């Protein structure tokens with residue numbers, strides 16, 4: 275294994291100097307079986323600036339190998355060990371300051387399979403969470419140096435899977451087909467945070483707790499300690515996009531720990547129906563009630579452009595404001611702006627579709643990238659027309675009226 279110190283991208287426009295095992299964060303996945311005798315070669319690239327070493331949690335011996343593997347730039351060390359205990363183990367650099375070496379990306383996983391190997395599955399993936407500390411704020415552009423004080427305070431700027439924001443989303447998402455069983459080797463490099471690992475829309479059929487051989491079943495969220503791991507397995511029954519998160523959710527939505535699993539295949543309406551009916555819900559004692567048999571109050575309709583804008587404003591305040599903000603400014607890095615949005619103005623049909631069907635995946639709005647989740651909004655054709663007309667008529671957008679008939683067309687597709 276070769277240690278490489280190199281500049282990479284933490285997030286769009288945010289550069290960071292990573293220290294890596296094998297050029298990637300996490301480092302190369304090492305696969306062994308109980309009883310294997312491993313001869314380990316650790317090389318420190320001559321262009322590197324620092325000495326490093328490796329502590330493999332699967333090694334029984336002083337420092338997990340750290341003592342025998344200390345290596346200066348331009349050198350190679352060799353040591354041997356026998357893997358005695360099965361499990362999924364973290365390895366990491368243990369050169370002082372250890373937390374800094376880890377915070378710069380020096381960790382990975384080594385699997386020790388039981389005799390005969392783990393039971394077969396259809397797909398296996400490697401995911402490792404880590405927390406990163408930069409001198410600038412989240413999203414500050416350019417090369418960002420490591421911030422020791424933030425690390426000491428345990429206030430990461432980024433919390434990510436596989437070394438960077440967006441490493442597993444969009445076309446980099448992990449994939450599977452309906453009916454397949456997936457095994458995730460999940461590790462947490464830390465250095466500091468504990469991960470509450472969860473996949474939105476899935477239940478883990480099996481979890482090898484903490485990477486050992488005790489198996490728990492039917493788990494929603496599994497705890498992965500800093501410097502620890504878990505093996506999770508689940509069968510995917512329905513198609514869709516499943517979101518991998520640290521369920522400490524501000525990390526996920528504000529610091530980057532979000533990944534995606536895209537599952538293709540046939541729908542299974544028994545396992546998951548999709549929305550079956552959607553009706554008005556008025557709890558007892560609510561102000562407006564329609565009794566069975568009584569004609570429902572017809573939805574008010576806008577007759578003029580003015581009325582449409584007025585009514586659209588009400589929908590906006592109730593439905594969109596929480597994310598896109600009062601003046602349509604959005605929240606940088608999380609919710610794209612609707613004010614003067616080039617993306618919005620370019621294509622009204624697409625805008626209608628986003629409101630009806632929701633949106634995930636990367637979008638670029640006014641030059642800034644966003645990669646969040648907008649849930650589908652359950653609004654009537656009239657409401658969608660009104661709210662979009664309001665948005666188009668506000669904040670410097672290209673004025674235009676959207677009619678309920680246009681919304682119906684997109685809905686019907």
Ligand code: HEC
Pocket residue numbers: 590593594595596597598608609610611612615617618619625628629633634635636637639644645646647648649651661662665
């Ligand atoms: C829960 C938060 C949330 C709510 C509520 C929400 N959105 Fe969004 N919206 C988002 C996110 C996040 C994106 C970006 C999605 C992506 O990255 O793929 C987005 C994207 C958009 C876009 C395309 C990008 C742009 O800025 O032009 C439009 C248009 C939009 N939303 C309009 C609306 C309207 C209108 C409403 C109310 C009916 C609404 N949204 C409600 C979160 C939200």
Ligand SMILES: [Cu+2]
Pocket residue numbers: 293325326327367368369375380
């Ligand atoms: Cu190191």
